[in-house]
Amino acid sequence: MIRAQAVIDRAALAHNLQRVRDHAPGCRVYAAVKADGYGHGATTVAHALHQADGFAVSSLDEALQLRWAGIEQPIAILSQMLDAESCATAAEHALEIVIFHDAQVEALAASAGRPIRIWVKLDSGMHRLGFACERADEIAQRLQALPGVQIMGWLTHFACADDPDDGLTDRQLRAFKDATRGRAGDRSMANSAAVLAWPDAHGDVVRPGIMLYGSSPIHDRSAHVLDLRPVMHLSAPLIARQTIAAGEPIGYGATWRTPETMPVGVIGIGYGDGYPRHAPSGTPVLIGGRRVPLIGRVSMDMITVDLRGAADVRIGERATLWGPGLPADEIAAAAGTIAYELFCRLTPRVRFSLA
Template sequence: MIRAQAVIDRGALAHNLARVRALAPGSRVYAAVKADGYGHGAVTVACALDQADGFAVSSLDEALQLRWAGIDKPIAMLSQQLDEFVCNQAGEHGFELVLFHPSQLAALEHYVGPALKAWVKIDSGMHRLGFAPNDVDEVEARLAKLERLEVVGWLTHLACADEPSRPETQSQLDVFARTTADRSGLRSIANSAGVLAWPAAHADVVRPGIMLYGSSPMCDRDAASYDLRPAMHLSAPLIARNRIAAGETVGYGATWRTPDAMDIGVIGIGYGDGYPRHAPSGTPVLIDGVQVPLVGRVSMDMITVDLRGAPNAKVGDRATLWGNGLDVDEVARHADTIAYELFCRLTPRVRFEVV
């Protein structure tokens, strides 16, 4: 029997990309496939998203993985520091650099390899990566002297777009607009939350990530309300159903006690597979078509659930940890984390299948 399994749905990925197109019809789409496609498999995701205009990754290694797999569309490296080797690889393979720090400019000024393309990142208020607005004139002047470099355009990243009532996003949009006024090149601002909630951020190129995988980035709306479909279905088998007397404890640390004589189910997945160890009692699991609560501590190989609500569940049935029928964002809320982390932390012990 297959133990923990993640089924990746290419149709769901393509559907979610179509939703991005519908929401931002005037923009090109660079699909974010960094961190191994948010844990879904970067090459699998990129092939499923073949209608995207380009892809966004973090590093040279991630970009090379896509190119070696035959992905021939533009690939932007969002947070890659530069040296001679990186620049030569970018020129040879046609990767787009993202420039965000003076040290990168110094590397480019000594570069003599193949022609390069680059985006310039502006720190519009997130204060993580990017050039300060007051420094952009100097940056542009330095880049203009580099014969082997073409500036594709200007980008920034939104810090609070998932909370539409907060003022920071509009402030960032204003800073970016002022800083890029009268400069040639494309503009790129919107992440998933920007695509969903900030039409003014759509600009020339959007860079959706988590929404492509069927999770909502918004604090107040779920994925289904945006017609997003889960791209990952994580399941594991019920390996035991045990009758436990009232007043007995379950699991390490004896942190949960049975209120009545009841059936406890043991499911073959744990933190060794990437299921969050800190998920508390009450975290939902779907089995036999109903949600049941996790009880006790998550173990390396197993979790235990209260089966009083699933009287017909039997050993061998597969439980859904997230995916079809159980929103990953609901699981993430119980575990005090976000879907991004749940997706990315799955370990090689999970068997992946692509459909």
């Protein structure tokens, strides 16, 4: 019997990529596959998204992993890349790098020679990475003076695109457009939320991540409403069930007590697999086609569920922790986090397979 298992639905990835194209027609799509494809397996995702125009990763190692797996599309490295050796390796493997700091300009100068494609990142208001917009001229001149350096375009990132009512995105958009007006090269601004909610921010290259994996990046719109399909189906088997008398405690800390004599199920997944330990009692689990609530604390290897609503389920039957019929966004909300983190935190104990 397979314990915790994550099945990756490649058709769902392709469907979600098409949703990106529906929302941002004419744009090139660099699929964000950093953090091992948001925990789904970067090379699996990149192969399944072979129709993407490129990929976005966070580090040189992540980019090289894709190159070694035979991915030939452009790969942009969004962060890191602070030394000349890394820049030279990136050039050797035809990787694109995002330049956001003076230290990188110096590293590029030290590694100069080999042709290398770069993006210049401007800080339009998020104040994380990027050159101040006022420095766009100076930075462009310094980079253009370096032999082999080809500026692909200009890039920025939004802090609040997931909230269509937040004025910061408008201000960031204006600052970025002002700073890049008349400059040669492409524009890349949009994460998933901006693909869906900020058409003015589409530019030439969009960089969606979470929507490709089937989760909603927007507070008040579900993945279902957005026609995004879940890519990961996380399941685990029912490994025990017993009838517990009224008033008895369940699990560590005895945080939950049976209100009546009732069936309690034990499912073989816990925080040792990456199921969030902070998921409270009441977090839904899908078993036998019905939703049952988690009860008591999440343990390392198992969780306990109230089986009063699904008394007929049998040992070995698989429960869905998230996936079709039970959006990861719902579990994330219950556990006080975001689906991004749920996906990224799965541990090597989970067996991955492809559908």
